[in-house]
Amino acid sequence: MFHLSLILNLRQLPRNILYTSRFTHTIYPLTIREIYDKKPLNQSINLIGYLLNVRKLKTHYFLDLFDGSLTNNQKHLQVVASLDKHPSLPHLTYGCSINVQGKLIRSDHPKQEFELQADNIDLINSCDATNYPFKPKFEQTLLMLRQHEHLRLRSTFAQVIFRLRSQLMLSLYEYFFKHNFIHIQTPCLTQNDCEGGGETFRIQPYQSQTTSTEKEYFNKQVYLTVSGQLHLETAANGFGRVYTLNPAFRADKNLSRFHLAEFWMLEVEVAG
Incomplete structure (x- = not known):
């Protein structure tokens, strides 16, 4: 419909x-x-x-x-x-x-x-x-692209990055589909943690300044996922071969170019 x-x-x-x-x-x-x-x-x-x-x-x-x-x-x-x-x-x-x-x-x-x-x-x-900002035959620096996010996808550099990402994800989906894996959409909001998964981002309403568990939005503390591993392990009990390609969030204290607060992670589980 x-x-x-x-x-x-x-x-x-x-x-x-x-x-x-x-x-x-x-x-x-x-x-x-x-x-x-x-x-x-x-x-x-x-x-x-x-x-x-x-x-x-x-x-x-x-x-x-x-x-x-x-x-x-x-x-x-x-x-x-x-x-x-x-x-x-x-x-x-x-x-x-x-x-x-x-x-x-x-x-x-x-x-x-x-x-x-x-x-x-x-x-x-x-x-x-x-x-x-993006004049012809004019150098487009990374800083300039960040300052004009609504226009940066008109630049050749940004288009190449997103095309590569799109093709990579398509290739991954096709590979796992060909090998009889089931794609599982694991949740982004969860109470689960993962061993060695790093620090988590805690979720609460913007208006709320409380840290009391009795007044939490879900009546409990909820976090952005650091990994879908536990959900995949459960799903593998039913499907045998499963995978997920979802965003993950890490609240690492080291704010450097070597640490990402948000990234996409491929995770695979096979029962056996």
């Missing part, structure tokens, strides 16, 4: 936001990666992304569109738009988010397989290129 209601709600959105054709079985917007994979030439398509570059040549604008679906932001899709048909083009700058609809055609450029001939361009969100 939930999936059906979600699809019905999506279908009520404006048609220029969604894309449906024989090249896809979903009603999500088409991605640039899907364009490179399926190459729907001479088809009318719709894309949503942000601009990596804006170039003007006489009466035409050339927009480098990127949407995060590719592993390298150097591989983008060029959008060609005429100033006569799109008078708002001079307002587009680096970093702008746009919704573009047009026809995918072969490109005459030797280093470019195809390009998008724009029929309609809608500006979703403008960008002040002067104050935008």
Whole structure:
């Protein structure tokens, strides 16, 4: 019922936001990666992304569109738009988010397989290129990425880290599934500790300043988990082969780059 209601709600959105054709079985917007994979030439398509570059040549604008679906932001899709048909083009700058609809055609450029001939361009969100922190050809330090967390995933460095993490977790799930392991979601809030697991973070309501066990939120002291080991050992009695890949929390007193207060930990238990 939930999936059906979600699809019905999506279908009520404006048609220029969604894309449906024989090249896809979903009603999500088409991605640039899907364009490179399926190459729907001479088809009318719709894309949503942000601009990596804006170039003007006489009466035409050339927009480098990127949407995060590719592993390298150097591989983008060029959008060609005429100033006569799109008078708002001079307002587009680096970093702008746009919704573009047009026809995918072969490109005459030797280093470019195809390009998008724009029929309609809608500006979703403008960008002040002067104050935008991630300027093109400008070094992006780790400190800068931390200071702009809402934008840091537009940087190549941050995207590589998260893509690697995503692929690693997928590979782990596939490996254990192939070897008949059951994935157990162990709780993050628990009373359990683990031998040699380190110090625990204690949980209590923000408003409460009491340390009395009679007035605890759960009427008992509860902590963030340091390990799912005890839950896995119990689950192994029923399933034989189990594993978990969950966050763990350690309140170590040594606040250094060698100690993490929060991290994801893979734990495996086999009965026998």
